[in-house]
Amino acid sequence: MSDLATLFLHAAFVENMPLTFFLGLCTFIALSRRPASAVGLGVAMIAVLGVTVPLNHLIYAALLAPGALGWAGMPALDLSYLSLIAFIGVIAAVVQLLEMVLDRFFPAIYTAFGVFLPLLTVQCAILGGSLFMVERRYDLAESAVFGLGAGTGFAVAVIMLGAIRARLAYADLPDGLRGLGITFVIAGMMSLGFSAFAQMVAS
Amino acid sequence: MARPALWSVLTDPLVRQNPVTLQILGICSALAVTTSVATALTMSAALTAVVVMGAGLISLIRHHIPSAIRLIIQIVIIASLVIVIDQVLQAFLPEISRKLSVFVSLITTNCLVLGRSESFARLNPPVPAMVDALGNGLGYSLVLIVIGSIRELFGAGSLLGYQILPTVDQGGWFTPLNLMLLAPSAFFLLGGLVWAVRSVLPAQVEAPEHTPPDSAGERT
Numbered sequence: 001m002s003d004l005a006t007l008f009l010h011a012a013f014v015e016n017m018p019l020t021f022f023l024g025l026c027t028f029i030a031l032s033r034r035p036a037s038a039v040g041l042g043v044a045m046i047a048v049l050g051v052t053v054p055l056n057h058l059i060y061a062a063l064l065a066p067g068a069l070g071w072a073g074m075p076a077l078d079l080s081y082l083s084l085i086a087f088i089g090v091i092a093a094v095v096q097l098l099e100m101v102l103d104r105f106f107p108a109i110y111t112a113f114g115v116f117l118p119l120l121t122v123q124c125a126i127l128g129g130s131l132f133m134v135e136r137r138y139d140l141a142e143s144a145v146f147g148l149g150a151g152t153g154f155a156v157a158v159i160m161l162g163a164i165r166a167r168l169a170y171a172d173l174p175d176g177l178r179g180l181g182i183t184f185v186i187a188g189m190m191s192l193g194f195s196a197f198a199q200m201v202a203s
Numbered sequence: 204m205a206r207p208a209l210w211s212v213l214t215d216p217l218v219r220q221n222p223v224t225l226q227i228l229g230i231c232s233a234l235a236v237t238t239s240v241a242t243a244l245t246m247s248a249a250l251t252a253v254v255v256m257g258a259g260l261i262s263l264i265r266h267h268i269p270s271a272i273r274l275i276i277q278i279v280i281i282a283s284l285v286i287v288i289d290q291v292l293q294a295f296l297p298e299i300s301r302k303l304s305v306f307v308s309l310i311t312t313n314c315l316v317l318g319r320s321e322s323f324a325r326l327n328p329p330v331p332a333m334v335d336a337l338g339n340g341l342g343y344s345l346v347l348i349v350i351g352s353i354r355e356l357f358g359a360g361s362l363l364g365y366q367i368l369p370t371v372d373q374g375g376w377f378t379p380l381n382l383m384l385l386a387p388s389a390f391f392l393l394g395g396l397v398w399a400v401r402s403v404l405p406a407q408v409e410a411p412e413h414t415p416p417d418s419a420g421e422r423t
Contacts, residue, residue, distance in 0.1 A: 019386065020386050021235060022230070022231055022232070022233075022234040022235040022386070022389070023231055023235075023309070024231060025230040025231045025234070026227060026228065026229070026230060026231060026314040029227055029230065030227055081286060081290065082286075084282050084285065084286055084289075084308050084311060085279065085282045085283070085286070088278055088279075088282055088311060088312075092274075092275060092278070121274070121278075122278070122312045122314065122317055123312060124231040124232070124309050124312045124313070126312075127308070127309060127311065127312045128305060128309055131305040131308055131309070132305065135305060174398070175401070175402075175405065176397075176398045176399075176400075176401035176402040176405075177394075177397075177398045177401075180224070180227065180394075180397050181394045181395075181397040181398045181401065182394070183394075184390045184391070184393045184394030184397065185390065185391060185394040187390045188387040188388070188389075188390030188391040188394065189387070191386045191387040191390055192387040195385065195386070195387070
């Protein structure tokens with residue numbers, strides 16, 4: 001139990017997706033202009049990462065890993081090179097499914113998400129979560145916790161950045177630095193701050 | 204298409220319409236792989252190859268793609284190309300392939316690749332599409348190589364593995380800046396690069412947001 005809690009904190013803070021691995025930066029920068037859209041993106045990230053990482057783990061373990069097809073009489077088969085296409089397909093399907101379910105049963109949440117949901121298909125952080133899961137050989141429970149933790153870390157970072165940028169709209173910055181430039185500098189400072197968490201969890 | 208038009212399609216994305224510093228495309232991988240020039244070069248070559256071949260293929264079948272499922276088709280084409288590149292790297296450059304770890308696979312979701320095929324290759328014949336992709340790939344490479352050179356030069360005192368500044372460990376005078384090899388410095392350098400480009404080309408400066416954040420324009 002405490003192992004899983006440690007893994008959660010590790011995924012959320014020590015290995016924060018956007019700030020230490022630079023994953024998902026495109027949406028991280030583009031959708032953090034307003035706190036409201038940052039919150040929407042953060043919640044969507046937690047939901048999609050929490051579902052796709054364990055789902056991809058099941059598919060990888062049952063079909064794609066080296067020797068996984070032993071139950072079908074083909075123990076020598078190694079399909080792991082197909083994992084990229086399989087993961088992308090699963091992510092696209094889950095995002096589409098989530099969109100339809102929300103549209104049908106929770107229209108209020110659906111309108112709040114707006115354009116973010118379909119965009120998540122091509123989010124580096126989500127694909128990255130699944131790829132890290134394979135590289136580090138997590139089991140099912142660990143991959144679920146890892147997905148939720150990584151999503152929470154992304155949400156925390158993007159909401160903080162959104163709040164800071166909302167204040168910056170009134171700041172008097174040098175012309176060339178306005179917008180994208182200052183956002184990178186702020187992200188760098190947040191990354192510096194998050195690196196302090198590295199000592200928090202002994203890995 | 205006339206030659207000057209093709210020429211400007213190729214050279215515009217280098218600085219004036221640079222995909223990384225102006226359009227916020229493909230930053231994800233741009234920062235992670237720039238701790239040394241060698242990895243930055245490999246990554247640039249891999250991405251340029253994928254974006255050019257992907258643009259050519261998508262542009263060839265552009266009349267046959269139903270627009271409802273075009274994203275899925277584009278992603279599958281790109282993912283197949285990325286798998287090929289990944290296998291080639293693992294076979295011939297195992298050392299660098301290990302350093303790049305998951306980032307080669309992540310070219311699949313690189314916004315730059317999908318962005319170019321969605322906004323240009325889908326609507327244009329193969330030759331301009333591939334030239335446009337090559338220009339964007341080179342613009343991306345330019346940014347990667349600049350940041351990679353700065354980080355390797357000041358973080359380890361070397362370029363491409365050759366020692367330029369003799370470090371203290373080796374009896375020289377240069378103390379390596381460890382910060383340059385960590386994550387924050389990549390953000391600072393890219394921010395500084397954006398600032399430098401926009402100081403030279405004031406047309407890229409963003410309009411000030413004096414309106415309250417609630418009514419500010421939304422960008423996706």
